[in-house]
Amino acid sequence: MSLIVRGPFASILDFARRDRLSGIGAVLLASLVLLGLIGPVLPLGDAEEIGVGPRLAAPAADWLLGTDELGRSALPRIVEGLRATFLLASMAVILTGILGTLVGLTAAYAGGIVDVAIMRLVDVLFAFPPLLLAILIAAVLEPGGTSAIIAISLITLPLFVRVVRAVALSIVERSYVIAAEVSGAGFLRVIVFHLLPNVLGAVIVQLTYALSIGMLVESELSFLGLGVQPPDASLGSLLRLGSVYLTAAPWLVFPAGLLLAAAILSVNLLGDGLRDLMDPLRGRSLR
Amino acid sequence: MRIFRFIAFRLGIALVTLFGVSIIVFMAVHFVPGSYEDVILGPFGTPETRAIVRAKYGLDRPAVEQYLHWLAATARGDFGTSLTTGQPVAAEIIRRAPATIQLAVMATLLAIAVGVPMGIASGVTSTSQFGRTAGRLVGALGASVPVFVLGTIFVFMFSIWSLGLTVGGYVPLFEDPLTNMRAMTLPVVTLSVFGMALIQRTTRDSVLSVTSETHVTAAVARGERPPDIIRSHVLRNASIPIVTVTTVYFAYLLGGAIIVEQMFSVPGVAVYVVQSVRNRDYLAVQAGVLLAATVFVTINILADIVYALIDPRIGGKRSQS
Amino acid sequence: MTSLLDVRDLVVVYDTPRGRVVALDGVSLDLEAGETLGIVGESGSGKSTLGLAIGQLLPWNSRRLSGDLSVLDLSVFGGDDERLRRLRRDVLGFVFQNPMTALDPTMRIGRQLARAIGPRATRDSVRALLSRVGLAGAGRIEQSFPHELSGGMAQRAAIGMAIARNPRLIVADEPTASLDAWLRDQILELLISMCSATGASLVLLSHDLHVVSRYCRHVAVMYGGRIVEYAQRETLFRRQAHPYTRALLESAPGAEGPDGRLRPIQGLPPVITESSRGCAFAPRCGWMKDLCNDVRPEMQLTRDRSVLCHRAEEVLACRSGA
Numbered sequence: 001m002s003l004i005v006r007g008p009f010a011s012i013l014d015f016a017r018r019d020r021l022s023g024i025g026a027v028l029l030a031s032l033v034l035l036g037l038i039g040p041v042l043p044l045g046d047a048e049e050i051g052v053g054p055r056l057a058a059p060a061a062d063w064l065l066g067t068d069e070l071g072r073s074a075l076p077r078i079v080e081g082l083r084a085t086f087l088l089a090s091m092a093v094i095l096t097g098i099l100g101t102l103v104g105l106t107a108a109y110a111g112g113i114v115d116v117a118i119m120r121l122v123d124v125l126f127a128f129p130p131l132l133l134a135i136l137i138a139a140v141l142e143p144g145g146t147s148a149i150i151a152i153s154l155i156t157l158p159l160f161v162r163v164v165r166a167v168a169l170s171i172v173e174r175s176y177v178i179a180a181e182v183s184g185a186g187f188l189r190v191i192v193f194h195l196l197p198n199v200l201g202a203v204i205v206q207l208t209y210a211l212s213i214g215m216l217v218e219s220e221l222s223f224l225g226l227g228v229q230p231p232d233a234s235l236g237s238l239l240r241l242g243s244v245y246l247t248a249a250p251w252l253v254f255p256a257g258l259l260l261a262a263a264i265l266s267v268n269l270l271g272d273g274l275r276d277l278m279d280p281l282r283g284r285s286l287r
Numbered sequence: 288m289r290i291f292r293f294i295a296f297r298l299g300i301a302l303v304t305l306f307g308v309s310i311i312v313f314m315a316v317h318f319v320p321g322s323y324e325d326v327i328l329g330p331f332g333t334p335e336t337r338a339i340v341r342a343k344y345g346l347d348r349p350a351v352e353q354y355l356h357w358l359a360a361t362a363r364g365d366f367g368t369s370l371t372t373g374q375p376v377a378a379e380i381i382r383r384a385p386a387t388i389q390l391a392v393m394a395t396l397l398a399i400a401v402g403v404p405m406g407i408a409s410g411v412t413s414t415s416q417f418g419r420t421a422g423r424l425v426g427a428l429g430a431s432v433p434v435f436v437l438g439t440i441f442v443f444m445f446s447i448w449s450l451g452l453t454v455g456g457y458v459p460l461f462e463d464p465l466t467n468m469r470a471m472t473l474p475v476v477t478l479s480v481f482g483m484a485l486i487q488r489t490t491r492d493s494v495l496s497v498t499s500e501t502h503v504t505a506a507v508a509r510g511e512r513p514p515d516i517i518r519s520h521v522l523r524n525a526s527i528p529i530v531t532v533t534t535v536y537f538a539y540l541l542g543g544a545i546i547v548e549q550m551f552s553v554p555g556v557a558v559y560v561v562q563s564v565r566n567r568d569y570l571a572v573q574a575g576v577l578l579a580a581t582v583f584v585t586i587n588i589l590a591d592i593v594y595a596l597i598d599p600r601i602g603g604k605r606s607q608s
Numbered sequence: 609m610t611s612l613l614d615v616r617d618l619v620v621v622y623d624t625p626r627g628r629v630v631a632l633d634g635v636s637l638d639l640e641a642g643e644t645l646g647i648v649g650e651s652g653s654g655k656s657t658l659g660l661a662i663g664q665l666l667p668w669n670s671r672r673l674s675g676d677l678s679v680l681d682l683s684v685f686g687g688d689d690e691r692l693r694r695l696r697r698d699v700l701g702f703v704f705q706n707p708m709t710a711l712d713p714t715m716r717i718g719r720q721l722a723r724a725i726g727p728r729a730t731r732d733s734v735r736a737l738l739s740r741v742g743l744a745g746a747g748r749i750e751q752s753f754p755h756e757l758s759g760g761m762a763q764r765a766a767i768g769m770a771i772a773r774n775p776r777l778i779v780a781d782e783p784t785a786s787l788d789a790w791l792r793d794q795i796l797e798l799l800i801s802m803c804s805a806t807g808a809s810l811v812l813l814s815h816d817l818h819v820v821s822r823y824c825r826h827v828a829v830m831y832g833g834r835i836v837e838y839a840q841r842e843t844l845f846r847r848q849a850h851p852y853t854r855a856l857l858e859s860a861p862g863a864e865g866p867d868g869r870l871r872p873i874q875g876l877p878p879v880i881t882e883s884s885r886g887c888a889f890a891p892r893c894g895w896m897k898d899l900c901n902d903v904r905p906e907m908q909l910t911r912d913r914s915v916l917c918h919r920a921e922e923v924l925a926c927r928s929g930a
Binding site: 223 | 430434435539542545561565
C-alpha cells in the first residue's frame, strides 16, 4: 500500500486532501482528542469546584457554558467528560482490537474444531442486544469505568474476530503461507509474520467502527447511570444530569450532546474514508 | 430438499448459540452481588427464614442442577415468579410485549422506508463527487447522534411545540389507536434515525458494489434504462446485506430499545428487564435476556431463509459467519 | 460516407487514487460494415478501454481529454443519453470476458434472454435465440441460473444476449480468456458465424496475436494507449514494421528459436501518466535510438499498413529480430 511506502506523514496529508470528508473527520477528531488531552491545563476553570456561580446560571463571561445544579461551571466539566468518553472507548477498543485480531487469526489458521468453537462463542456474544449485555455486566461487576470497558470489549469483539478470520482465511491457502509452513515456521511465526500484516488494513477499519460503537455504548451506559460514577463525569452522565433540568437549563444538555455527536461523527467519517481506501467501491453510472 | 438441510443446519447452530447464552446468563446472574435471600427478605432475614428461601428456590442444590432445572422450566415456558412482586415473570413479559413489538416494528419499517430509497439514491449518484460526498455525509451524520441525544432534542422541541404529540401517555394500540400513535410517534422516530442511517449506508455500499459488477455494465451495454436496471438487476443482487443489517437492527430493537422506552415512558419489555437488573430480580433478568437472544437467533434464521430465496447460489452448507 | 465506427485521436485518462493514468493516448481507427478487426495488446495497453469506449461504457473516473468516437456518425460522447441508449440497444452488442460475472447471478437465463430481446420477446423467440447459439437443450437452460451452467454454456448465453437484436457491431473483449482452452475455438467460431450470418462487424480484443489473426481479417496492435501497427493479417504475419509486433510474435508459442526457447519481451508494459513524449515502447525496444525517446512518432501510412515507429522502414527491411 502506498500508505506505508511513501512515509506516513506525506500519505496521510495526501489522503486527507483527496478525500475531503475524511480530512474533515481527521481534523475534527484530532482537535477533539487534543482538547481532551490538554483540557486540564487550559484556563477553563475547575471542573470540580462547587459554587463558581449561582446554580443553573445561563452562559456568561465567567462560566461560558453556564453552571450546573451545584453551581459548577459546565465548560470544564464537558471537556472532562469528553476526555473520559474518549479514554474509556479507545482503551476498550484497542484492547479488543488486539485480542480480536489474535483470536480471528487463530480461528482461521487453526481451523477445525478450534475454528468452530471460536465462531460459536462469537455467535453467543453477538446474540445479546449490546446495551443489555452492557447493563448485565455493570450489574455483575459494579457500575463504573472498568465494567464499561469490559462491556465495550465484549460487544465489539465479534466485529474483529469475524472480519479478521474472513480476511485471513482468504490468505491462509496462498502459496507463501504454505511455503512458510514447509520451511518449518511455527504456529506463532506464521500468524505474526505472514497473516498479521495482511489483515492490518481490515483491522484498522474495524477499529474506527468499534470506536464509534464504543463511544455510543459508553455514553448510553453513563446516561443510564451505569457508566462512570460521580464525581467523575463522562458526556453521557452529564447529559443524564442535565436532562433533569432540560427546560430550565438547556445549556447543560445541548453542548454536551453536540460534542458527543461531533466526536462520533469524526470517527465515522474517518472510518468510511479508510474503508474506501482499502476497498474502493467504484460503482458505475447507469446512463 | 437442499433448503431444508440448510435450515436444519442453521437451526442446529442457533440451538448451540442459545445454549451458550443460557449458560452465560445463568452464570452472570449468580455472580451478581447479593443473593435471593437479600432481595426477598431484605435486612430482616434470620438464619431460619434464609434457609427456607434457599430451599424454596433450590439454592441449596449444586449449581449444575439449578441450571438444568431452570433450563427445563424455561423450555416449558415457565419463567418463574418475580422475586420483588411475586407475580409470574412470563405474564409480565407478555403484558409488556405489545408495546415493545409495536415500537420495533414501526421503527424498522420507518427506517426501511427512508433508508432504502436514500441508499439507492446515494449509491447510483456516487458516480459524481458531489453525490458521493453527500451520501456519505448523510449516512455518517445519522449514525453518529446517540439515541438519547436525539430523544432529548425531541423532548425539548415538543415541550415547546407539542404538535399533538405526547411524551409518555402510552395506551395499547388496539384500545385507542389515536392516543397510542400520539405517544408512540416520538419514540419511533427517535429510534429509527439510527436505523435509517444504518440501512442507507448498507444499501449505498451494496448498490455500489453491485453496479461495479460486469453484469450491470452488460445491462447498460444492452441499452437498458437506468430505472429498469435498478429494478431488475441491482436491487435483488444488493438486497442480502440490506436484509442482514435490517434483521440485526430489528432484533436488537426487540430486546434492547432500553433508552427510548425509558425516555418516552413506553411500558415495554426492555425497561422491565433493566428494572429487574436494578432490583436484582434474578429470575426476571434471566428470562428477559434469554428471550432477547432467542428472538435474535430466530429472526436470523428467518433471514437465512430469505437469503436463500433471494440468491439461488445460497442454500448449500454455505455458512455466513 | 458513413463509416460504422470512427475513432479520431481519442485520448482517455483515468483519475485514480495514485494519480492520473493515460489509457488511450491518441487512437484513430476506422471500421467498415462487415469487417472483422482484432485488437491485440498486453493488459494495460488500452485495448479494453477502447472496447468500452465504443459503447461509452467507460467507468466514471475516466475522462475523455480530446478526440472523438462515433458509431454511425453519432458521437458516443455527445451527451444525448437517449440516442446513446438506442445505439447500444440496436447497433452494438458486447461480449465480456467472464460470462459468470457478465450474467445476472440471480435471474434465470430464459428471462435474461427475453429482456435482451426486448418487449416483444416470446417463449419461442427465446428458444430460437438459444438454438442460434447452440443451446437447443429446450427448457432446461431457460430455467437455469448462471451458476448452474458451465463456463462455455454461459458464454454462449451471453453471446445470445449480445446478438439478440441483430447488432451491426459486436465488441468482444477476451471472450475466451476465462474458459478452458478446448472451448476457445468453439466460442470464437460461434462469434464469427453469428457475425457473418447477420453481416455484423466484429471487434475482437485479445492478448493473443495468433488467435486474433485466425479469426479477423484486420489486426491492430496496441501498446501504451496507441495503435502501433495496423494491417491485414497476412501482411502483418509476413513482415512486421513495428518492433513490438515482431517481439509479440517471437514471444508467442510456436516461435521458438533454434535453441527451443521463446524470446520474451524484456521489461514490463508501461503505466503512462501523461501523453508520451517519445515512443512508449522505446525503453524495451532493441531498435531504440535517441530520437525515439525525444520525438513522438506519428502514424505513417505505407503501401500496405499503418505503423507508428521512427525506424519502421529499417525494421521492415531487416528479416530477423534486432
